[in-house]
Amino acid sequence: MKKRDVSATKDESVIGHVDNKLDVSAIKDGSVIDHIDSKSTLKVATILNIQDEERVVLVGMNLESKCLGKKGIIKIGGKIIDQKEVNKIALIAPNATVNIIKDYNVVKKFKVAVPETIEGIVKCFNPNCVSNHHNLEPKLHVLNKNPIRLQCHYCERVMDSNDFVLT
Amino acid sequence: MARFKQRDIISIRHFNKEELLYILDLSKHMEGYNHTDILKGKMLASLFFEPSTRTRLSFESAMNRLGGTVIGFAEPGASSTAKGESLSDSVKIIDGYCDIIVLRHYLEGSARLAADVAGVPVINAGDGANQHPTQTFLDLYTIRKTKGTLEGITVGFLGDLKYGRTVHSLAYALSHFSTEMYFISPSGLRMPKDCLEELRQRKVTCHETESLLGISKKLDVIYCTRIQKERFADPVEFEKVRGVYRLSKAQLEEMGTKDDLKILHPLPRVDEMDESLDGTDFAVYFHQARNGIPVRKALLASVLGAIE
Numbered sequence: 001m002k003k004r005d006v007s008a009t010k011d012e013s014v015i016g017h018v019d020n021k022l023d024v025s026a027i028k029d030g031s032v033i034d035h036i037d038s039k040s041t042l043k044v045a046t047i048l049n050i051q052d053e054e055r056v057v058l059v060g061m062n063l064e065s066k067c068l069g070k071k072g073i074i075k076i077g078g079k080i081i082d083q084k085e086v087n088k089i090a091l092i093a094p095n096a097t098v099n100i101i102k103d104y105n106v107v108k109k110f111k112v113a114v115p116e117t118i119e120g121i122v123k124c125f126n127p128n129c130v131s132n133h134h135n136l137e138p139k140l141h142v143l144n145k146n147p148i149r150l151q152c153h154y155c156e157r158v159m160d161s162n163d164f165v166l167t
Numbered sequence: 168m169a170r171f172k173q174r175d176i177i178s179i180r181h182f183n184k185e186e187l188l189y190i191l192d193l194s195k196h197m198e199g200y201n202h203t204d205i206l207k208g209k210m211l212a213s214l215f216f217e218p219s220t221r222t223r224l225s226f227e228s229a230m231n232r233l234g235g236t237v238i239g240f241a242e243p244g245a246s247s248t249a250k251g252e253s254l255s256d257s258v259k260i261i262d263g264y265c266d267i268i269v270l271r272h273y274l275e276g277s278a279r280l281a282a283d284v285a286g287v288p289v290i291n292a293g294d295g296a297n298q299h300p301t302q303t304f305l306d307l308y309t310i311r312k313t314k315g316t317l318e319g320i321t322v323g324f325l326g327d328l329k330y331g332r333t334v335h336s337l338a339y340a341l342s343h344f345s346t347e348m349y350f351i352s353p354s355g356l357r358m359p360k361d362c363l364e365e366l367r368q369r370k371v372t373c374h375e376t377e378s379l380l381g382i383s384k385k386l387d388v389i390y391c392t393r394i395q396k397e398r399f400a401d402p403v404e405f406e407k408v409r410g411v412y413r414l415s416k417a418q419l420e421e422m423g424t425k426d427d428l429k430i431l432h433p434l435p436r437v438d439e440m441d442e443s444l445d446g447t448d449f450a451v452y453f454h455q456a457r458n459g460i461p462v463r464k465a466l467l468a469s470v471l472g473a474i475e
Contacts, residue, residue: 128295130276134253154276155297156178158361 041072213239
């Protein structure tokens with residue numbers, strides 16, 4: 001049996017303290033990114049380009065979480081996020097989970113995972129790296145997943161999350 | 168077993184201790200190995216997008232001495248780069264003209280890019296401030312030859328440690344040999360944080376200081392480097408650190424050193440090392456430059472499969 005959009009229901013009760021009529025009800029179709037480290041919520045929102053989104057978007061921050069203390073959550077109605085976006089989220093919010101919602105039911109739920117190699121998502125921060133001068137897709141190898149540390153395939157420079165420049 | 172046939176030589180990080188020692192042993196064997204034809208019929212493409220004297224000429228000399236031939240250019244103005252051709256296109260084309268490519272380029276990661284697109288092996292002869300692995304092989308060879316061992320020595324790296332690719336590569340290579348390291352530089356040219364972290368993770372005892380005072384008697388080797396004007400975007404920053412170190416015979420005598428201290432320098436020098444040192448037993452930098460020949464012969468012969 002399919003599960004209901006549990007995260008959305010839980011969400012609704014928390015935000016509902018502000019305004020019970022606020023439109024935070026479970027989305028019919030779309031994606032819910034849950035368990036985002038609260039401080040990273042707006043970064044994840046930026047990655048997903050929500051500023052250009054015309055469909056329903058809900059962003060919650062500082063929500064109570066048993067495992068994170070405070071968490072963030074983002075719901076995007078009508079959008080199924082793709083693997084490249086999942087990989088980007090994993091770099092910023094390695095504990096996040098993604099729920100794919102169809103007809104109010106969670107049809108797929110998974111934890112984001114940092115891949116071994118990251119291509120075309122993060123630029124090398126070294127201005128003298130060949131990848132920033134030639135028409136190359138940036139390629140970085142993951143040295144450590146949490147906290148995340150990446151090494152440029154080309155110039156070998158190592159960067160942590162503070163150095164990331166997303167493409 | 169160390170395997171080098173058809174292998175790219177891009178970064179010293181790609182070689183374990185056994186492989187480093189294999190090349191050093193083979194280099195020793197190559198000392199007296201001249202005018203042979205073990206590389207007859209093989210062609211080296213020498214692509215230098217940045218100026219070089221020692222590295223380019225020693226590669227070409229090594230190839231010729233083993234019976235091979237050399238094509239190439241010594242400045243980008245003499246290649247299609249001047250017409251706007253990309254590095255990867257140049258390498259893909261030259262790949263069809265030769266058996267091995269030796270590349271120097273001012274952009275970091277350029278050798279890796281070349282190796283990714285070339286079918287023939289690529290040897291990195293220096294990519295920006297990143298790596299210069301064949302220099303590291305000859306630095307290791309010189310230290311072992313003059314000190315008798317690489318194990319358990321104390322090495323002081325002096326000068327431009329921020330942009331000095333030879334320093335980064337050599338420090339990493341020496342981390343295989345229980346070396347204690349002192350990094351002596353002006354505050355603006357300190358060893359990069361990630362290099363130091365990597366060394367400490369590899370259990371190397373690292374110290375940072377701005378002066379040789381107080382540590383000169385502890386050192387078995389001083390690896391001196393030039394402060395590289397060409398790496399500074401801001402000339403004012405260069406002027407602040409220019410001439411900050413000037414190693415001389417009198418200075419070393421005054422500070423006191425071990426009797427068998429050896430001073431290496433990848434050369435060229437500007438004003439960081441006084442000529443008064445040249446005739447002393449400390450100075451091994453000219454021998455070091457000569458060691459480029461046996462080391463590069465060893466690398467060319469093993470990568471081209473002439474020696475298994």
